[in-house]
Amino acid sequence: MEHCKEYRTNLALRPDGDTAELSQHAATCPECAKAAKRAAAFDTVVQSAVMPMVPDDLTARLLALVPGLAQPMVRSKRWLRQRRAFFAISALLSVIGVAVLIYGLYILGSYVGVSEIWHTQ
Amino acid sequence: MAEPTPELIQRAQRGDPESLGALIVGQQQYIYSIAMSVLRQPEDAADLTQEACMKLLRVIGQYNGESRFTTWLYRLVVNLGRDELRRRGRRVPEMPPMSDDDGEVIDPLQSLADDDRWADPAAVATNTELQGEIRQALDSLEDHYRLALTLYYFEDLRYNDIAEILDVPLNTVKSYIRRGKERLATILASSESEKIQPPRTVAKSDVPVSQPRLARFAWALGRR
16 A cells, blocks of 8 residues: 555656556556556646647748758649649640751751752852 | 757857757757747747747857756746746746645546546547647646646656756756646546536526527526
């Protein structure tokens, strides 16, 4: 019974107060084992409540305070999709442009006559 | 691990932007938690976190290693929070002297013994209802208990560090933690027992003729 009192008193200040003898006591005393589980559950929930999530934009706000630090670019998924679409359309237009250019040169060559051009030089 | 390495602190003290950034990112969660504990509003806490980081950038050169860096920094944050409360004309949390021998606290969580939800440490982690209740209970907890418990749940702060941050004796810190848990458990137990009580039914004869619609909801408004 004396161990029960000491064990439960120490549960609230776990890091300081747990001794090997007291741990052994919990293994043989169901009531104290129950109290230990309750204390662990309580600590888990309270810890998450006292350490709330930092707001999304706070990190950027804080890093902006540091002189000389390059700001990390925060891009949205929409921006990334638009960028991919832009590059895809640019590539397609480039291919079409090159094809039109080659075709134009070919038409010009057949109209003027490529050999004639060479002979005039 | 909240405590930054001595190398990181030294580089930050020399003004290295990357190290200052790493220091701030590593500490923002802890600074914000202290700010929330003192001011209790997310926007105010974010503003205080920003103010604390601005001050950190100004005075980091004054840190001389006498205490741990986190102890020094969190003390700075607590003091800024108190200054902010004073500026707003709000009551600054008192730190009443208290000894661990004041009264006898055997099991601070005794009042939760009949509540089965606390029986399984793994299950509570996903119990959002319980987490909401805890947040509400923390709001109604006395300021000194809330602040001491916040620091207690930071991973590697020792009782000596908490005593230094709050500027109170070591025994007072231990007492705050025990009694803070006891108070929190009592608040939770009382809110749970209020919840399971059925709403008071209003007898027809209780309903005043002049306010028939309001009286229908009298039990919800807590009116008699």
